[in-house]
Amino acid sequence: MIEFSNVGLRYGQGPEILRDLNFRIEPGSFHFLTGPSGSGKTSLLRLLLLSLRPTRGRVTLFGKDTSALDQDQLLQMRRHIGIVFQEFRLLDHLTTLENVALPLRVLGEPESSYRANVTELLDWVGLGERLDALPAVLSGGEKQRAAIARAVIARPDVLLADEPTGNVDPELSLRLLRLFAELNRTGTTIILATHELALLDSFPFPRMVLNNGQVEFHG
């Protein structure tokens, strides 16, 4: 599903922050992506999200060499990838329901066709009572669950999460991780970046450890 071959990345004329990445991620797997701050976790996720192109090497997603894709094809492929940010990135003027439904609106689906599905998903993540709430009145945990719901509403094949528990308390972190685990059980491939050791120890998923721009697999 995802294959990196000799991938390197540098910003401008700076040093390579990722180098010689060679790995393969199978469909339906769950990986933690970890490493010290500044090790390049977010950059690796952006490579996976196709918002960055590698400066060398080849990234293959869903069997296609991404370097050969034009912008429209990249955007089409991105629709198979969900992303959850540490800072949620919900749109302030949209309600929880509207934020979560955004990927479906982008696909051109009419509201009448998706409203029931979005409501059901929000019920599932525990936000059934907050459909019409604006992000300003949601707690950190609620925002993160809404962001997760938005990332999975269009049933992506891959879900990327960048420090999704960075802004919530430890108890909620565990609950969110269970939510990701549940999503993984439904077949979604998940790569979750975190540097919280407690979380890593609580779940038996393999780890991709980034250090000095290179990745090692554990577990």
Place this chain on the structure above:
Amino acid sequence: MADLSLPRFAIFSGFKTRDRAAPIVPERSVAGRTLVLLIAIMTFLSGVTLGGVVLVQKSAIAWSSDVGREVTIQIRPVEGEVMESNLRTAVALAQATPGVAAARALTLEESQRLLEPWLGTGLDLSAIDIPRLVVVELADPAEADIAKLERDLQAVKGASLDTHAAWRQQLNVMAGTIVASGLLVLALIVIATVLAIIFATRGTMASNREIVDVLHFIGASNSFIAGEFQGRFLTIGFRGGIFGGLAALLFFFLIGVTAGSVVPQEANQQLGILFGRFALGLDGMFGILAVVPVIAAVTAITSRLTVRRFLQTTS
């Protein structure tokens, strides 16, 4: 039945109950009011310019048509010639010319009155030989055989024919200059509007960068994002255009009413003959109203192109 599960003050506590999904680009995020005002002013200026052009062109056509329906035979006094006899001959020749509706010699009194503006009143001109005029009305200027009349008049000593061609030509040149200037002003207004929209769109895109990024991350195409912004600008363009268009129509209505009430009726009639009336007519009004969708379309297209260029450079 209405949904009563949320309190009536829900909107103040961060809840929004809506019949349909909110726009992805929020209205307040676009420099709405300022842009509506700017587009309204541009539409007003376009409408006034267009209306002015229509008025000038209509007056020129009407005046040219009136002047063209008449030619004048001038008979200068020639020694040994009898003026009255020459006048009768000229009238007869004119009446025999194809396309002529009527011909009439101005009386001596009428001719003297024509000279009053230059010579003053109360002068006895009976002792002076003055040129006399024959007014020839044409039934159809296109059909009238003016060349034949000119040839026939060579038989009358001292006779010459004035078709007012020089006046008409000068009038057409003047009207054409005003119309061309008006169109140039219109083009400049459209260019200024386009530039203002480009700046406004760039500002809007910069302040909505977060929305653009989120849309990109969830797989929205540049075309989709441009469409969302274009829709917002189209609304603004229409709103400003309607305000400006109505203001332009109101302006011409008020000018017409004011001109009718301030200038005395007789003078008003003469002004009307000379300069035309301040009446746009249906075609003029439709012309001004047509500016509204044009300005709205210019707004939408300009913003779309600006957004697409912005997205191409940022994504």
